[in-house]
Amino acid sequence: MSSHPPARRSHSRARLGRSIALHLFLTPLALIWLFPLWMMAVFSTMPDNGIFSPGIEMLPHGNFLANFNNLQRDTNFVGAIGISVSVAVTYTFLSVLLTSMAGWALARYQFFGKGMVVAIILGTITLPYAVVLIPQFIMVARDFKLANTWVALIVPPLFNSLGVLFMRQSFSMMPGDLFDAARVEGVKEWRIFLFVALPLARPMLAALAIILFLASWNNYLWPLLINSRPGSMTAPVALGTLIGLTKVSWGGIMAGAVLLTAPMLVVFVLLQRHFVAGIAAGAIK
């Protein structure tokens, strides 16, 4: 018994050592990870001749508004943001609806072909998007003549595989008695889905909605191909057209990058739990 206190002290000393080592390793790594975001913010507040000057500048200046005006001169960024917001909101609403309906069917009904539907959805997770890109483009642009429209931006990306699997799992974890009780009362299946199941799935729907919104907001390749006319570009595409031009305001580009990123960071900080839940479920890549 007498050996106990020293043992505990050496144990807690080892713990302290481990704790210090942990923070000594993780702090520089965290600073490196924050560095690009910090520099994005700093660049967005610096005049162009400040960005391209020999000195090391790592603190914000006061030039954000002037940079933003340069950006607006180089491309109609406010208009592009308007398109991006409208598209992302519409897309998120429709996609959450479609995805949760499909997830509900897969979780709660026995039907012919169920195993095959699930297998096919699983199969598409590892299928490169490149395989469908060209026919999608030919179909939407040439056959449907929908290039440079909102429909082109919203409808083709509505298919997602991981979101459906996430919702299927969410609905199948709910107690079945609840739905059966409603059925005994004679409630129709679509009302059970809308008024019993969906309200119960609210946290999962929030996670799904955030991830889908983010995917739409940041989507680049498809909008770049299908909405390439200046007045119909989304904000990332409009910003992308400036990168690589010789006569362009880099302060303006950085102001645009901040405007694209900052709202998402705020949402991330406020709703981190939902974000993490959505990604941890592999909701969408």
Add this chain to the structure above:
Amino acid sequence: MRHQNATAYRFLAPYLLIFAIFWVWPIIDSFMISFQATRTVPWRFAPGFNWGRLIGDPAFFNALKNTLLILVIQVPVMISLAIVMAVLLNSPLLKARGLFRFAFFAPVVVGEVAYSAVFRLMFNLNFGIINKLLNSVGLPSVDWFSNVTPAMAVIMIAVTWRWAGYNAIILLAGLQSIPEDVYEAATLDRVSKLKQFFYITLPLLKPIILFCAVLSIIGTMQLFTEPFLITERGGPGGGTETLGLLLYRQGFRSLNFGYASAIAYTMAGLAIAISLVQIWLTREPK
């Protein structure tokens, strides 16, 4: 249980309709397009036209080589880093956990265009902050974008920065599902923390690590935005050209849909091979 075909398919209909139009048909269509000469009007069936060109095209092999090179270096580095991040973020000893989580997870919400712009500016030869910092500790500037090796390094650094936290989130969820008492028993048996990591954590995480690896491989295989924007259309001189960029160039700059479809199906073939390896690695031991 009674079958409810009609009800189930009513709920599935809109989703399956979108799937059929925008995925099932395109998968079949791009396979067929890859066997057609698409630079003539009308397109004509010529089975060897694109595939024959593909196996003799130095540009294709350059893109394939670059893509595989990025894959074999970037993915293992990123997954290892993500495992380290997840394990350390999960440590009960960690203070200010929220700040660390923010630092590593924040890149997940940053769009490809925004971060490509920042990386391009940070690695600028004369005015980039990276070279200025190198100079300030007495190291010479690196001409990041005029030489192939440093340009590839920038691409890999950028992708790793963007996606390590994403994988760490998935791995962290996996770690938190490992029951606490496994570690308690090991600690009572005086198994060191390092051994616990290699003999408990890693084997139990294996399926999730493989899931992350497969998603990352398939994502990196289609890498497009970073070489498009950061290294200026796959520069220098095609040194960072990837399959994704070659497909874009062939399909949407030269409007050669047939050849681009053959490139796309090559990527699909690689993806299927990788998925089979994953299934084989996660099979239940007999």
